[in-house]
Amino acid sequence: MIKYKTAEEVELIRQSCALVSDTIAHVAAMIKPGVTTLELDTAAEKYIRDNGAVPSFKNYKGFPFTCCISVNDAVVHGFPSHYALQKGDIVSVDVGAYKNGYHGDSAYTFALCTVNDDKKQLMKITRESLYIGIEKATAGNRVGDIAFAIQEYTERKNRYGVVRELVGHGLGEDLHEDPNVPNYGKRGSGPKLNEGLVIAIEPMINMGKKEVINNKDGWTIRTKDGKPSAHYEHTVCIKKGAADILSSFTAIEAAEKANQELCSDYY
Ligand code: MG
Ligand code: MG
Numbered sequence: 698m699i700k701y702k703t704a705e706e707v708e709l710i711r712q713s714c715a716l717v718s719d720t721i722a723h724v725a726a727m728i729k730p731g732v733t734t735l736e737l738d739t740a741a742e743k744y745i746r747d748n749g750a751v752p753s754f755k756n757y758k759g760f761p762f763t764c765c766i767s768v769n770d771a772v773v774h775g776f777p778s779h780y781a782l783q784k785g786d787i788v789s790v791d792v793g794a795y796k797n798g799y800h801g802d803s804a805y806t807f808a809l810c811t812v813n814d815d816k817k818q819l820m821k822i823t824r825e826s827l828y829i830g831i832e833k834a835t836a837g838n839r840v841g842d843i844a845f846a847i848q849e850y851t852e853r854k855n856r857y858g859v860v861r862e863l864v865g866h867g868l869g870e871d872l873h874e875d876p877n878v879p880n881y882g883k884r885g886s887g888p889k890l891n892e893g894l895v896i897a898i899e900p901m902i903n904m905g906k907k908e909v910i911n912n913k914d915g916w917t918i919r920t921k922d923g924k925p926s927a928h929y930e931h932t933v934c935i936k937k938g939a940a941d942i943l944s945s946f947t948a949i950e951a952a953e954k955a956n957q958e959l960c961s962d963y964y
Pocket of ligand 2: 803865866930
């Protein structure tokens, strides 16, 4: 069942999303070679709790961490660990925060300084596909219009693999609500998008084939062919004309840019 949100509820979700975006930016400032993904997770949890919220993912269906941190061939749901990030890695940081009864959800993929052109391109196209999907997230369209636009751009135009097993979702009082928002599908199909629907749009795009495997930890999803994968996510509210993007990459990008400028110090 789809739960449409009131204007008041949308504002509360916006606050949770703002905290998520700030948390990812906080983590982004720490992303450099040598930092472990567990250190990033610990910092994210402290930041969320210091701001009067609860990490949405922690204990969600038994997930044991605050962030999903997925490095290289890990697609999503990666466990933070003692792995120290290194030059050439790409790492997606996915964060949810629960405050005043509502969740926010967003994700961003970072490059560890100099990554190869193939990885750079994968990140660029995946990020662009998120905004191409958001362009279709307007009242009167259908979920399939978002799905088709993302698949068209990533799979048909750029020959990447679109993960089938994992999809975007509605959210609000629950982290995952109806409808599912796949990154593949047919134009004009699926549930109708009406004003007040809040959804997370989150393309998960593989450099190689679309197939994924489940890690033995029971959570981490990896590409079957071992090639890298990228993931970007915004929470948006459906409006007439253009979606209202409730999460933001602005502070994240500023932290990312500052990091890139420090890269020459690391090598
Ligand atoms: Mg997420
Ligand atoms: Mg999500």
